[in-house]
Amino acid sequence: MKVLIIEDEAPAFRRLQTVLEEVRPDANIIDVIDTVAESAKWFKNHQAPDIVFMDIQLSDGISFEIFDRVKIECPVIFTTAFDEYMLRAFKVNSIDYLLKPIKKEALMLSLQKYNSMKNIFSSSLNTNLSELVKQIRLDDRQFKTRFLVKMADAMISIETNDIAYFQTRHGVVHLVNREGRKYLMDVTLDELVQQLDPRTFYRANRQFIVHFGAIKKTHRYHKGKLLLEVIPSAEAQIIVSSEKSTAFKQWLGGG
DSSP states (O other), X not given: OEEEEEOSOHHHHHHHHHXXXXXXXXXXXXXXXXXXXXXXXXXXXXXXXXXEEEESEETTEETHHHHHHSOOOSOEEEEESOSTTHHHHTTTTEEEEEESSOOHHHHHHHHHHHHHTHHHHHSOHHHHHHHHHHHHOGGGSOOOSEEEEEETTEEEEEXXXXXXXXXXXXTEEEEEETTOOEEEESSOHHHHXXXXXXXXXXXXXXXXXXXXXXXXXXXXXXXXXXXXXXSSOOSSOEEEOHHHHHHHHHHHTTO
């Protein structure tokens, strides 16, 4: 199995390489590329590999830009530390979406899916894309619809539609509901990202995950960043980086 890896972080590459060698000893990593520009150039000058592992945030942009520059006809497994690009990933020829740090069990499931879908990629990608999407459609994933939280000596259940945002400060995560009440959570934002529906919740930055319904306005901020105005107001500014601003606007618009 010929594998191309597009990744700009050396520790992430080494982790993927180690896990890949464990689960697929026959995997042959034919190249490692760390930029959008070099990736597009590579596809123009080389025969397509069997599969591509593609980080989303590269040093010179977002890897979706590669698809705008060249035609990629082999299956792709996206790797990223954040979950907000999932919907966009499934609009190109992605067969899976792995969150870093990549775990052995998750990679094994992805490669099993790859094996079961080889026949789809053996013919025209364009004519079979709808069939592909049916097999990996987001609707089949199970997301949490409520959270159990502590309130004094009691426990209460809060539905996700009643959540405005999650925020972390000094390593402590709080759930903030639509009325502005805060509840302590015994979980990290990284864990929450995997439990929440990315069509409804967005990881704005390392401190906040926001619900679509809590966003009142977005404001242009310094150097291409965005400042979110939410209801109820947050204790700290919620700023989306310039690198993530395009993806955020697409998410906000349902794209």
